[in-house]
Each structure stands twice: as C-alpha cells, then as structure tokens.
Amino acid sequence: MATIKCIGILTSGGDAPGMNAAIRAVTRAAIYNGLRVKGIYRGYKGLVTGEILEFKTQNVSNIIHQGGTILKTARCKEFTTPEGRALAYENMRKEEIDALVIIGGDGSLTGARIFAQEYDVPCIGLPGTIDNDLYGTDTTIGYDTALNTILDAVDKIRDTATSHERLFFVEVMGRDAGFLALNGAIAAGAEAAIIPEFSTEVDQLAEFIKNGFRKSKNSSIVLVAESDITGGAMALAERVKNEYPQYDVRVSILGHLQRGGRPTAHDRIIASRMGTASIEALMEGQRNVMIGIEHDEIVYVPFTKAIKNDKPIKKELVNVLNSLSI
Ligand code: ADP
Numbered sequence: 001m002a003t004i005k006c007i008g009i010l011t012s013g014g015d016a017p018g019m020n021a022a023i024r025a026v027t028r029a030a031i032y033n034g035l036r037v038k039g040i041y042r043g044y045k046g047l048v049t050g051e052i053l054e055f056k057t058q059n060v061s062n063i064i065h066q067g068g069t070i071l072k073t074a075r076c077k078e079f080t081t082p083e084g085r086a087l088a089y090e091n092m093r094k095e096e097i098d099a100l101v102i103i104g105g106d107g108s109l110t111g112a113r114i115f116a117q118e119y120d121v122p123c124i125g126l127p128g129t130i131d132n133d134l135y136g137t138d139t140t141i142g143y144d145t146a147l148n149t150i151l152d153a154v155d156k157i158r159d160t161a162t163s164h165e166r167l168f169f170v171e172v173m174g175r176d177a178g179f180l181a182l183n184g185a186i187a188a189g190a191e192a193a194i195i196p197e198f199s200t201e202v203d204q205l206a207e208f209i210k211n212g213f214r215k216s217k218n219s220s221i222v223l224v225a226e227s228d229i230t231g232g233a234m235a236l237a238e239r240v241k242n243e244y245p246q247y248d249v250r251v252s253i254l255g256h257l258q259r260g261g262r263p264t265a266h267d268r269i270i271a272s273r274m275g276t277a278s279i280e281a282l283m284e285g286q287r288n289v290m291i292g293i294e295h296d297e298i299v300y301v302p303f304t305k306a307i308k309n310d311k312p313i314k315k316e317l318v319n320v321l322n323s324l325s326i
Pocket of ligand 1: 104
C-alpha cells in the first residue's frame, strides 16, 4: 500500500453544526502526524472542478465554535456519473492527494464508497448530519445541536400553545428518521412524537388523540418528523380539522433553522474525536470505513454497513414519552 503523504478533506450534502470542528480536527491531526492537507470546496463539486486549497493550521483557526462549514457544501450531480468521478480522480492526482476524509451523511458516504471502489482511493467518512440516521454510531456530528435548537423553539411554542389552549404540530427534520422528533419530544416534554419508523405499524395520530390528548390538558404539543411516511405536520393538521374539529390546531415548521447555530460542547467533542480518529485510521491502513462512536469508544464501520442498514430507534423511548405525557 502506498504511503499517504497528503489528504483531502471535504464536507458534502446537508450541512450540520460541528462540521467546522471536524474540519479543524482532521486538519490539525493530519499536520500533527506530518501529513499535508488540502481543503476541497463545495463537496464533491470541488473535487470535480478542482476547487482545492492547501490548508495550514491557521486555515482552521477560530472556527470550532461556528455552525455551517468553511469548506461550503453542495450536492453534486456530476459525481454520480462515471465521467464526473473520472474528473474527480484526475484532480486528486494533479493535487497529489492520496486519501480523502469525507464529512457528510448517507449520500456522501455512498459516493465515497463507489469512488473508493472504482479508483482504489483510501476514503474515511465522518458522520456529519443532524438526522442521526447513520448505522454503527450512537450519534452523529450536528445531531445534539439540532436537538437543542428544537428544544429552544418548542419551549417558546409552549408559551403560546398554553395561552391559547391549542394543539400544536411542530415539524422537525429527520429525513425518514425519527430521532430528532422522538428525543426532541422527550426533552421538550411534548405529548407525542409522530415518526416514520412506527407509521406503518399504528395510526399514531389516532392513538395520540385516543390516549394522549386529554381534556384535562389545556394545550398539547406533538413533534412530527418531516417525511412522506408521516405525511408531515400540515397533512396531520388537516386530518385533525376534518376528523376532530373540536380541537384548535396549529402548525409550526421549524425548517432550516435546525441546521444552524453554535455547535454544542457534545458536538464539538465528538467532531474533534472523530476527526482525530480519521487520521489515526488512515495511518493504520484503514480504508472505506466511517468513524463512529459506540458506548463512548471510537469504532470503524465499513461504508456498506453504515449506509445499508437502517439505524433502529428504541421502543423504550416511546414508552418513556407515553408514560410521562399523561
Ligand atoms: P447527505 O450526504 O447529506 O446524505 P446527499 O444525499 O445529497 O447528502 O449526497 C451528497 C452528495 O453525495 C451528492 O450530491 C452526490 O454528489 C454524492 N452521492 C450521493 N449518492 C451518490 C451515488 N449513488 N453515487 C455517487 N455519488 C453520490
């Protein structure tokens, strides 16, 4: 195996708070271990078009506390084609990049897996997504910050929901994963969460109306995961208007504000640990793995496993929510 002298780093797909802390950690750990670092801008797009800059330690100064990503992120159609990936490989050779660290979600790691297979390029993935939907890691970079952002918002919504005695559906992100909705509901003291994982098993809205929304409560907050499977908050509110017209229902869609903001201590720490681990993994000869954290230990998860398997959501969490929302 050729020795690695220079690594390229990129952030791809949906942005997440803590990506900057990860960029900093990868860059500094690489330089600490005698490697050169190149920052690739706008995800795979920058690899295809050659938007690449040599990074020194100063390039990542004063970014640990900032949301977003200094490398920018993008979705890149060209990279999904063999021709686009050929251009990406050409640019890697031109820039003398021997290995890649990719910070992103499911899609970005799928791209890395295909690229690594085609061109025998060592790739290490870091799970950067607010959705927490990658298998093999207890948590992802950005998830904790997004959860806290949801909490801030729901605390405020609670004030108005209580004053007007309303039923509120608050839609949160998740892209077919209910982690933000379910844990957000527990943390915010909401009455229920409607999530894609259980949508096919039960009619969660009917269950909630039957069990949770009592007359003794003068307001109610339900967190809904944005997903075609749940139908989203708007569709659920319509159903309530039609089926349970006695309730005064309102919708609040939190949207992109969930992606922004200062990363929490937790996200900065896992980003720093995972970033450092990515360089250790490369130096050990690991390739095509995602760095995860399980039971507070760093683990290497093969791309195929991280991408293909659905991360299970604990039913225990639903029980916690149900028993505390009486
Ligand atoms: P995320 O990483 O947040 O899941 P996306 O699903 O949008 O975000 O993926 C980010 C980028 O990863 C895509 O724009 C594309 O460039 C690349 N990618 C995703 N899927 C593939 C694929 N099957 N083959 C090659 N590249 C892919």
